[in-house]
Amino acid sequence: MSLPVKVMRDGLVEKRSSGLLQLWKKKRCVLTDEGLRLHKSKGSGNGGGGGGGGSCSSSSKAKELRFERMATVDCVEHKRGLVYFTVVMATGKEIDFRCPQDGTAWNAEIALALVRYKNLQAVQSGRNRHLSSASQLGSSGEEEAQ
Template identity: 85%
Template sequence: MSLPAKVMRDGQLEKRSSGLLQLWKKKRCVLTDEGLRLHDCKGGGGGGGGDGDASGSAWSAKAKELRFERMATVDCVEYKRGLVYFTVVMATGKEIDFRCPQDGTAWNAEIALALVRYKNLQAVRTGRNRQMFKAHLGSTGEDEEL
């Protein structure tokens, strides 16, 4: 059984739609140690009331997940009129555009740091696995010098 993902940040971002008009749509975003979950905003009433509580009816239960294992980088940071614009580039080359308010810690920085942390952990695991594999194969003692 796997442990639930650790939530690093929960809040609102705007994502540019991939349709013809490329409209900005509000999303509730949950940054975890495994990736970024995007929840659609339901209904027209603003986000008053609950600030991210589980029973908040303003957010859909269905989420799109952008997992770090499929992400390549966070790119294209631009600052305009109090907003930060950035792009998440997936390993397939697909680009997903976001924007958020410039105040406080920017989402792009937190996503980029979490992605780097994830990739570093993967590299360490891969290195350990290689060492264990080599140690297992080299257990005959042929390569060892005294």
């Protein structure tokens, strides 16, 4: 019954594992208007590139990094044709990624989508506060005007 999620970009990134060796593992990354979905890469067959339209299927177990739980995206460095960046979660957990530097880098796409999401949340919150205070003024405003 959930609505299809709009896919903004789909392609390959490398994520640093959280284990002792901290190896870089290729992941298929799907950027949606709700966050990131990281799937195990089944080889580099789909080449990764622009956004495929429509909805996102969650076939295999995907790790989901939702914007509501993200704090920021930090670009760490550009080195040997790669961009290294970190997604910082609201809990303080840091998840390291790297991607090729050519074209629009993933860190920029993710950061812009995160800002867009946070702005929409702030606007919605402001509207809710405005509606709430307007309804309170309508009922109690007459009593205070004695």
